[in-house]
Amino acid sequence: MQNDQLTLALTRGSLDARVKRPLPAWLSTTALLLPTYGWLTLAVFLPLLTMLAFSFMSATPMGKTPVEFTLKQYRAFIDQPYLLRIGFNSLMMGFWTTLSCAILGFLAAVALVRATVGRAREGLLILILLPFWTNGLVRVFSWTMVLRENGFLDNLLHMVAPDAGSISFLYTRYAIVLGLVHGYLPYMILTCYIALVTIDDAIIEAAASLGARWWTILFKILIPMAAPGLISGAVLIFIPVIGSFMEPRILGGRVGVTMGTVIEDQFTQAFNWPLGASLSFTLLAVVLAIFATFSGVLRRGTAA
Amino acid sequence: MTEMSRRNTLKLLTATLAAGATFSLLPRNVLAAGQITVLNWQGYGTDEAWSLKAFTERTGITVVHDYYSSESEMLTKLRTNPGAYDLVVLNAARCAQAVAEDLLQPIDFSKVPNAATVDENLRSNANFSKDGQGYAVPWVWGMTSLAIREGKPKPESYSALADATYKGRVAMDDDAIINVGIGALMTGQDMNDPKDLDAVTAALKSIKPNVKLLWSTEDQWNKSFAADEFDLSVFWSGGSVRSKRNSKLPVEFVVPKEGAVGWVDGLGIPASAPNAEGALAFANWMIDPAFYVEWATKVGAPVSSNSAAINSLPADDLSRQVHNPEYLKTMAIMSALPDDRREAFNNLWQEVKAFYAE
Amino acid sequence: MPQIGRFYLFAILVFLYTPILVMMAMGFNESPLYELPFSFSTRWYEALLSNQPLLTAGVNSIVIAIITAVVATTLGTMAAVALSRRTFRGKNLLQVLLLPPIAIPWLITGTAMLIFFYWSGIGRGMHALLIGHVALAIPYVVLVVGTGFKTVRADLEEAAMSLGSTPVHAFFSVTLPLLYPSILGAALFAFAVSLDQFVISYFLATPGYTTLPVQIYSAIRKGFTPEINAISTLLLLGSMATILIFARFAKPGDTRDKR
Numbered sequence: 001m002q003n004d005q006l007t008l009a010l011t012r013g014s015l016d017a018r019v020k021r022p023l024p025a026w027l028s029t030t031a032l033l034l035p036t037y038g039w040l041t042l043a044v045f046l047p048l049l050t051m052l053a054f055s056f057m058s059a060t061p062m063g064k065t066p067v068e069f070t071l072k073q074y075r076a077f078i079d080q081p082y083l084l085r086i087g088f089n090s091l092m093m094g095f096w097t098t099l100s101c102a103i104l105g106f107l108a109a110v111a112l113v114r115a116t117v118g119r120a121r122e123g124l125l126i127l128i129l130l131p132f133w134t135n136g137l138v139r140v141f142s143w144t145m146v147l148r149e150n151g152f153l154d155n156l157l158h159m160v161a162p163d164a165g166s167i168s169f170l171y172t173r174y175a176i177v178l179g180l181v182h183g184y185l186p187y188m189i190l191t192c193y194i195a196l197v198t199i200d201d202a203i204i205e206a207a208a209s210l211g212a213r214w215w216t217i218l219f220k221i222l223i224p225m226a227a228p229g230l231i232s233g234a235v236l237i238f239i240p241v242i243g244s245f246m247e248p249r250i251l252g253g254r255v256g257v258t259m260g261t262v263i264e265d266q267f268t269q270a271f272n273w274p275l276g277a278s279l280s281f282t283l284l285a286v287v288l289a290i291f292a293t294f295s296g297v298l299r300r301g302t303a304a
Numbered sequence: 305m306t307e308m309s310r311r312n313t314l315k316l317l318t319a320t321l322a323a324g325a326t327f328s329l330l331p332r333n334v335l336a337a338g339q340i341t342v343l344n345w346q347g348y349g350t351d352e353a354w355s356l357k358a359f360t361e362r363t364g365i366t367v368v369h370d371y372y373s374s375e376s377e378m379l380t381k382l383r384t385n386p387g388a389y390d391l392v393v394l395n396a397a398r399c400a401q402a403v404a405e406d407l408l409q410p411i412d413f414s415k416v417p418n419a420a421t422v423d424e425n426l427r428s429n430a431n432f433s434k435d436g437q438g439y440a441v442p443w444v445w446g447m448t449s450l451a452i453r454e455g456k457p458k459p460e461s462y463s464a465l466a467d468a469t470y471k472g473r474v475a476m477d478d479d480a481i482i483n484v485g486i487g488a489l490m491t492g493q494d495m496n497d498p499k500d501l502d503a504v505t506a507a508l509k510s511i512k513p514n515v516k517l518l519w520s521t522e523d524q525w526n527k528s529f530a531a532d533e534f535d536l537s538v539f540w541s542g543g544s545v546r547s548k549r550n551s552k553l554p555v556e557f558v559v560p561k562e563g564a565v566g567w568v569d570g571l572g573i574p575a576s577a578p579n580a581e582g583a584l585a586f587a588n589w590m591i592d593p594a595f596y597v598e599w600a601t602k603v604g605a606p607v608s609s610n611s612a613a614i615n616s617l618p619a620d621d622l623s624r625q626v627h628n629p630e631y632l633k634t635m636a637i638m639s640a641l642p643d644d645r646r647e648a649f650n651n652l653w654q655e656v657k658a659f660y661a662e
Numbered sequence: 663m664p665q666i667g668r669f670y671l672f673a674i675l676v677f678l679y680t681p682i683l684v685m686m687a688m689g690f691n692e693s694p695l696y697e698l699p700f701s702f703s704t705r706w707y708e709a710l711l712s713n714q715p716l717l718t719a720g721v722n723s724i725v726i727a728i729i730t731a732v733v734a735t736t737l738g739t740m741a742a743v744a745l746s747r748r749t750f751r752g753k754n755l756l757q758v759l760l761l762p763p764i765a766i767p768w769l770i771t772g773t774a775m776l777i778f779f780y781w782s783g784i785g786r787g788m789h790a791l792l793i794g795h796v797a798l799a800i801p802y803v804v805l806v807v808g809t810g811f812k813t814v815r816a817d818l819e820e821a822a823m824s825l826g827s828t829p830v831h832a833f834f835s836v837t838l839p840l841l842y843p844s845i846l847g848a849a850l851f852a853f854a855v856s857l858d859q860f861v862i863s864y865f866l867a868t869p870g871y872t873t874l875p876v877q878i879y880s881a882i883r884k885g886f887t888p889e890i891n892a893i894s895t896l897l898l899l900g901s902m903a904t905i906l907i908f909a910r911f912a913k914p915g916d917t918r919d920k921r
Contacts, residue, residue, distance in 0.1 A: 025748070026750065029744050029748045029750055032740045032741060032743055032744035032748075033740075033741050033744045033745075033756065035737045035740060035741075036737045036738060036740065036741035036800055036804065037741070037756065037759070039737060039793075039796060039797055039800065040759070040763065040797055040800060040801075042793070042797075043775065043793045043794055043796070043797030044762065044763045044771060044775075044797045044798075045759070045762075046778055046782075047771065047774035047775045047777065047778035047779075048762060048766060048770075048771065048774050050774055050777060050778050050781075051766075051770060051773070051774040059643060080651060080654070080655065082654075082655050082658040082659070083658075085658060085662070086658050086661070089661070104674065107670060108670065108671060108674050110667070111666075111667035111668070111670050111671045112671065114664070114667055115664040115665075115666075115667025115668050115671070116667075116668070116671070124671060124675075125843075125847075126850075126905055127675060128674070128675070128678060129847070129850050129851075129854070130898065130901065130902060130905075131678045131679060131681075131682050132850070132851070132854040132858070133853070133854055133857055133897070133898060133901050134682060134685065134894050134897070134898055135857075135858060135860075135874070135875055135878055135890075135894055136858050137860070137875075137878055137879065138685055138878065138890060138891065138894050139681045139682070139685070140681075142680075142681035142682070142684040142685045142688070143680075143681050143684075145684055145688065145696060145698075146680060146681065146684055148531055148533065149531075149532075149533070150531070150532075150698065151531075151698070152684060152698075155698070171516065171517055182677065182678065182681065185674075185677075185678065186678070187851075189674075190806065190847045190851070191805075191806060191809050193843070193847075194806065194809050194810045194813065194843055194844045194847065195809060195812070195813050197813075197843055198813045198814065198840070225813075228809050228812040228813065229809055232805050232806065232808070232809040235761070235764075235805065236764065236802065236805060239761065239764050239765045240764055240765070243765065243766070243767040244767075245767065245769075249478075249518075249520070250524075252661075253516060253517035253518070254512075254515045254516065254517060254518065254660045254661060255660075255661045256518075256661070257657045257658055257660070257661035260767060261657075262654060263767055263769070263770065264767070264769055265480075265650070265654065266650075267374075267376070267769055267770065267773060268373070268374035268376060268377065268769075269374060269376070269479065269480055269481075269650060270376075270480065270646070270647065270650035271375075271376035271379070271646075272647060272650065273773065276770065277770060280766050280767060280770050281766075283765070284761075284762060284765045284766060287761070287765055288758065288761065291761075346880040346881065347881075368870050370868075370870075371880045373864075373879070373880065380773070380776065380777075384776055384777065384780040385780075385786070388868075523881075523886060526695055527695050527696055530693075530695040530696075530697050531697070551694070551695055553695075
């Protein structure tokens with residue numbers, strides 16, 4: 001019903017009103033989708049398929065080295081078992097970053113929707129997104145100056161407590177997660193905000209007047225309302241984070257070894273594109289599997 | 305044709321944006337003498353503004369740059385952009401690979417008069433030539449070894465890296481080939497072909513408690529050293545000179561008893577270079593004593609391959625003191641690696657890094 | 663409650679702006695190695711004024727980011743309409759296909775693009791840069807606008823139509839204003855993705871044409887000086903000013919101000 005009407009709408013929009021014969025639905029759907037997927041095919045899918053083909057080769061097919069087809073790149077996790085540990089650490093890094101962003105971002109979105117109105121809210125939202133417009137490398141580099149020994153954080157502490165030691169935690173896993181949370185938090189705030197902004201104040205007021213406690217409102221109203229935003233945010237954060245290499249390298253020091261840095265090394269230092277490609281396609285498969293499981297659980301949860 | 309129109313589009317855009325700055329920047333005699341495109345690391349000798357100005361005044365050739373941030377990227381750019389580059393800076397270890405792939409053309413040394421005084425050890429480096437024909441003008445050489453904060457005891461051996469006095473005070477170069485080289489020197493093996501890789505792995509792993517960070521750029525090294533994050537480090541000879549002279553950092557370059565990891569960079573001309581003549585003229589300028597003295601004393605440079613250029617340096621020059629020519633006679637030089645060995649080196653370093661991160 | 667909420671938002675802003683403030687401060691610090699203690703100097707701003715390549719790169723970045731934001735937001739919103747409001751076979755697959763551009767590290771996508779563009783004759787240059795940037799920004803737009811669609815009830819359109827509105831009019835007058843925050847947010851993200859994108863620009867830019875992130879990325883080898891902080895600060899303040907002016911004239915908040 002809805003679809004037909006929209007089709008009709010689009011048909012009327014795109015054709016002269018006197019032409020009564022409507023376009024078939026598939027045609028307008030295709031017209032809406034084609035630019036995006038055509039563009040992605042040309043710029044991303046075809047290049048990545050080339051890379052996928054490379055991942056089954058024995059060597060980077062750019063030089064004079066004879067190349068043969070092999071599955072050995074996909075055996076890397078078995079041949080080099082230390083990669084499993086790196087992979088697990090990267091997943092944990094993604095998990096903690098996403099969880100921190102989800103909690104901080106969801107609460108910020110709730111605060112935006114409930115505690116601000118009109119222009120102030122718009123201004124705050126833009127202020128939250130603006131740090132994104134500075135270069136990521138510059139931002140991460142600035143964090144090193146905050147976190148290092150005798151950096152800004154230590155200086156601040158010594159202003160309050162001159163005798164205190166250093167609370168520097170640069171070159172630890174905490175520093176990596178902090179830098180990542182900083183880089184990705186705005187995604188979560190925005191997606192949760194989009195989901196929550198349509199919430200009707202009357203619902204919450206009604207619930208409150210009926211004696212609902214704040215946790216009931218939180219778990220029965222706010223979180224379910226924000227769910228689409230939390231999910232989109234998690235996708236936008238978890239996926240790039242487990243492949244990130246800049247933050248771990250600069251903030252992690254000795255412990256900054258992740259799947260992202262391993263893959264980067266294959267492309268820059270080792271010139272082993274097939275291995276780098278196979279590792280990142282494996283990572284993609286793991287990510288898709290995680291989200292498939294997750295969305296299955298979610299669907300069952302909401303259906304019940 | 306497409307290249308032409310693209311350039312025009314860009315020019316149009318730049319002109320609109322920068323209000324005609326494009327035209328005012330172009331010297332008048334340029335179009336007659338042509339230009340060359342150089343592919344190099346950024347900030348590595350070829351792109352010094354004063355030098356390019358002098359070169360253009362002498363020859364009328366303008367120099368444009370494109371940069372790479374890893375050697376494999378350099379090879380990729382050469383392969384995927386035929387006709388785009390006239391001169392490329394490459395390590396001897398990579399030169400052999402480029403020659404084998406027919407990416408470079410033979411050098412006509414008669415058009416590089418300064419090459420007459422190039423050190424014979426370097427000119428005869430097997431990686432620069434094939435079938436007796438030279439494919440790159442040897443440009444500069446340097447060393448990767450240890451750098452120590454002034455006032456700390458000078459390390460006599462690479463084993464200092466694992467010494468408990470430097471707990472949490474060591475920075476390693478995040479480069480697989482260099483580290484395997486260091487590990488090989490620590491365990492008394494041939495740096496280009498260590499037979500006992502397990503010993504190399506064990507030696508590198510033994511450094512773990514001392515390792516504070518892995519640096520990957522000179523800039524990162526300088527900033528971390530300035531912030532007093534480490535005392536002892538694997539570092540470049542030329543980098544130490546620049547850090548000490550330009551950034552006034554209290555650093556001293558040390559070659560321990562096992563010797564340094566030596567390397568040579570050359571200037572190659574891509575097989576598809578549109579302006580090989582201009583590239584040869586620029587290569588000649590790059591080993592010219594006039595250029596080198598200014599580069600070495602003002603900026604800080606590795607050692608010129610041209611002995612005439614080195615002899616023009618003041619005797620007390622820091623770079624000259626750090627780079628004792630005696631090293632060149634005995635030091636092992638990074639050489640081309642077969643693919644399987646390179647892969648083994650990379651996997652080894654990856655495993656060591658995973659161990660550091662635990 | 664509102665006080666706690668506002669205080670919390672303030673704390674979040676402090677967190678988000680800590681490195682930004684450090685970045686701005688270090689642009690005025692004398693030491694090229696970013697050493698503390700702080701000593702005030704405007705030398706980096708003076709140096710920036712005569713650094714034509716860096717300034718040109720900054721302008722190039724903004725131009726590319728604006729084009730990317732406009733194109734990606736338009737295309738992505740169209741796709742989001744189809745993915746949210748239509749049912750058709752293969753929809754799930756199309757949605758999953760949005761993930762690889764986000765999931766595969768940019769370094770790999772960039773290398774793949776370089777190879778493929780070379781083989782297919784697209785080549786390098788500003789056009790290649792734009793193709794790449796838009797492609798990377800589109801999935802973000804589709805996901806963000808799609809989230810907006812999930813919360814805008816389809817029955818509002820129907821209600822409008824039952825009151826005599828045409829479907830097109832219903833879409834543009836009811837749904838689109840409700841989607842406004844999502845579309846604006848998506849455009850801001852697309853802009854940010856392009857502005858921060860160095861890997862792909864690095865591979866696809868031709869010699870002599872660079873963007874700011876490429877300059878920064880290349881400079882980390884040579885040593886980036888506080889000039890980079892200076893231009894980043896100017897860019898950020900410039901964007902703030904632009905947004906403020908834009909917000910004054912656009913007056914988009916009217917529909918929601920009524921609450």
